[in-house]
Amino acid sequence: MPDSPTVGRRERKKAATRQAIADAALELFLKQGFEQVSVRDIAERADVSTTTLFAHFPSKEALVFDRDEDIEAELVAAVRERPSGQGVVEALRAHALKSWVSIASDPRLHRFTALVDQTPALSKHAERMWMRHAATLGTVIAEELGRETDDLACSALARFVLQIPTLAKGRHDPRAAVETVFDLLIHGWQSQHDSRGAITGSYKG
Amino acid sequence: MPDSPTVGRRERKKAATRQAIADAALELFLKQGFEQVSVRDIAERADVSTTTLFAHFPSKEALVFDRDEDIEAELVAAVRERPSGQGVVEALRAHALKSWVSIASDPRLHRFTALVDQTPALSKHAERMWMRHAATLGTVIAEELGRETDDLACSALARFVLQIPTLAKGRHDPRAAVETVFDLLIHGWQSQHDSRGAITGSYKG
DNA sequence: TCCATAAGTGCAACCGTTACAGTTTCGGCT
DNA sequence: AGCCGAAACTGTAACGGTTGCACTTATGGA
Numbered sequence: 001m002p003d004s005p006t007v008g009r010r011e012r013k014k015a016a017t018r019q020a021i022a023d024a025a026l027e028l029f030l031k032q033g034f035e036q037v038s039v040r041d042i043a044e045r046a047d048v049s050t051t052t053l054f055a056h057f058p059s060k061e062a063l064v065f066d067r068d069e070d071i072e073a074e075l076v077a078a079v080r081e082r083p084s085g086q087g088v089v090e091a092l093r094a095h096a097l098k099s100w101v102s103i104a105s106d107p108r109l110h111r112f113t114a115l116v117d118q119t120p121a122l123s124k125h126a127e128r129m130w131m132r133h134a135a136t137l138g139t140v141i142a143e144e145l146g147r148e149t150d151d152l153a154c155s156a157l158a159r160f161v162l163q164i165p166t167l168a169k170g171r172h173d174p175r176a177a178v179e180t181v182f183d184l185l186i187h188g189w190q191s192q193h194d195s196r197g198a199i200t201g202s203y204k205g
Numbered sequence: 206m207p208d209s210p211t212v213g214r215r216e217r218k219k220a221a222t223r224q225a226i227a228d229a230a231l232e233l234f235l236k237q238g239f240e241q242v243s244v245r246d247i248a249e250r251a252d253v254s255t256t257t258l259f260a261h262f263p264s265k266e267a268l269v270f271d272r273d274e275d276i277e278a279e280l281v282a283a284v285r286e287r288p289s290g291q292g293v294v295e296a297l298r299a300h301a302l303k304s305w306v307s308i309a310s311d312p313r314l315h316r317f318t319a320l321v322d323q324t325p326a327l328s329k330h331a332e333r334m335w336m337r338h339a340a341t342l343g344t345v346i347a348e349e350l351g352r353e354t355d356d357l358a359c360s361a362l363a364r365f366v367l368q369i370p371t372l373a374k375g376r377h378d379p380r381a382a383v384e385t386v387f388d389l390l391i392h393g394w395q396s397q398h399d400s401r402g403a404i405t406g407s408y409k410g
Numbered sequence: 411t412c413c414a415t416a417a418g419t420g421c422a423a424c425c426g427t428t429a430c431a432g433t434t435t436c437g438g439c440t
Numbered sequence: 441a442g443c444c445g446a447a448a449c450t451g452t453a454a455c456g457g458t459t460g461c462a463c464t465t466a467t468g469g470a
Contacts, residue, residue: 010467014417038456049419051459060457087405089394124333131332145404153397156372156386157404163364167357181361186405188393189294192358199350199362200292200391215436219448243425254450256428265426 018056018066021046025063030111034064034119061125064116072133074099076140088141092161093182100165101175117169130162137162160185223261223271226251230268235316239269239324266330269321277338279304281345293346297366298387305370306380322375335367342367365390 024046028037039060043050057063075095082091104113116122138158142151168177184191192199229251233242244265248255262268280300287296309318321327343363347356373382389396397404 008468010416013466017417039458040456049421050457051420052418054458055417087403089405127336128329128333141404152372152376152382152385153389153394153404156368156389157394159368159372160365163361163368167361167364171357177357180357184358184361184393186393186395188389188391188396189358189362190391191393198292199346199358200294213437215447218435222448244427245425255426256451257449259427260448 017046017048017052021048021053021056022063022066026112029064029115034115034122059125061121064122065126065129068129072136075133075137079137079140079144088144089157089161089182089186093178096161096164096178096182097175101168101178104165104169104174127166130165131159134159134162157185222251222253222257226253226258226261227268227271231317234269234320239320239327264330266326269327270330270334273334277341280338280342284342284345284349293349294362294366294387294391298383301366301369301383301387302380306373306383309370309374309379332371335370336364339364339367362390 021042025037025042028042028045039050039053042063043053046053053063057066062068078095078099079088079091082088082094103109116126134155135158138151138155139149141158142149142154145151145154147154164178164181167181168174171177190200226247230242230247233247233250244255244258247268248258251258258268262271267273283300283304284293284296287293287299308314321331339360340363343356343360344354346363347354347359350356350359352359369383369386372386373379376382395405
């Protein structure tokens with residue numbers, strides 16, 4: 001019994017097909033580049049019809065991010081199952097450091113991250129992926145805090161936190177970048193007073 | 206002399222062509238819906254070839270946001286030409302209230318905003334538009350404050366501020382939403398302590 | 411055992427987008 | 441005034457992502 005109970009042959013085959021498609025896609029993309037591979041090539045390699053391919057993935061770009069749903073689930077879990085007494089922001093910070101940063105800097109995934117970074121269509125898609133999760137995350141945060149589902153502070157927090165992966169990407173020290181931005185979110189930009197120039201000056205300062 | 210000097214016939218004709226295309230597009234989109242109109246229809250209506258159409262606009266979606274560049278220019282100007290002594294954040298807040306909020310709630314533009322809101326491809330494109338401006342805005346802010354071009358606090362501020370249009374859209378009081386989010390950016394989420402639940406609780410709180 | 415239904419197939423078409431090779435139109439320069 | 445290179449524009453054809461459709465096959469539950 002390879003899986004959890006009540007998983008019939010049908011579902012296993014479906015998962016296998018999906019995985020075969022994702023694997024074929026990644027392999028071809030890494031070898032030839034995203035633009036150089038057509039969905040028909042991928043379907044061929046995975047031995048399915050293009051119709052089936054699009055039954056499993058909504059677009060060519062989505063083939064690369066097949067763990068999309070898991071990532072959202074982990075994000076939600078990080079907030080929902082945080083240690084009692086821990087604030088939502090701290091839970092998100094911990095999750096960001098543990099999951100995003102280490103994944104992004106894992107040398108085994110370097111070829112993957114390079115592929116995404118070097119392909120505009122994929123970077124674009126990744127960015128939109130995070131924003132799609134923002135709505136979900138926003139309602140989860142609101143729920144956790146007992147606020148209205150569409151509470152503005154919660155929606156804003158969700159959107160801003162999910163900008164962080166994009167913001168940290170490509171920095172020499174992504175970990176430090178994540179920490180810095182979380183500190184900014186917590187304390188606000190008024191704390192940005194230094195000798196050079198204040199971000200939040202008052203009128204006639 | 207209809208324009209500024211040194212504007213020859215060539216440039217005027219080019220601008221006219223561009224405008225004709227944008228006008229044709231908007232007219233058809235409003236009448237029949239974005240998906241129901243093909244770029245060939247639009248080109249036909251504007252009496253140009255589809256090749257010409259794509260020489261002026263990079264995509265079908267972009268036909269709707271032909272003021273894109275002006276909007277970015279205004280954004281940059283709002284920061285660069287702010288009253289002396291005014292903080293960057295305050296300048297952005299003022300610009301948001303003056304330009305974005307009033308445009309978004311202008312009844313004359315209702316059909317336009319409704320079109321965008323009801324067409325996923327267009328909402329998506331609008332959101333990406335703002336993010337494209339984030340890079341520019343980030344460097345301008347950094348420049349104004351005499352920081353490194355890629356200063357993290359500046360990049361983050363730019364991205365977050367440009368989330369605000371999306372965040373405020375669809376709220377019953379967009380103006381209040383803008384104000385609230387700017388206050389959050391300035392003071393941070395630690396200020397979110399109320400009787401129900403603190404966003405930034407500490408461990409073992 | 412039988413059947414409703416989900417998964418997969420193959421084909422054809424739609425449509426956004428681009429390459430290409432050519433023509434017309436300007437604007438600067440002599 | 442007249443020439444020339446560049447810019448704007450054209451028409452056609454193709455490419456490739458995506459979808460609709462009618463159909464077959466396999467599966468799990470009744």
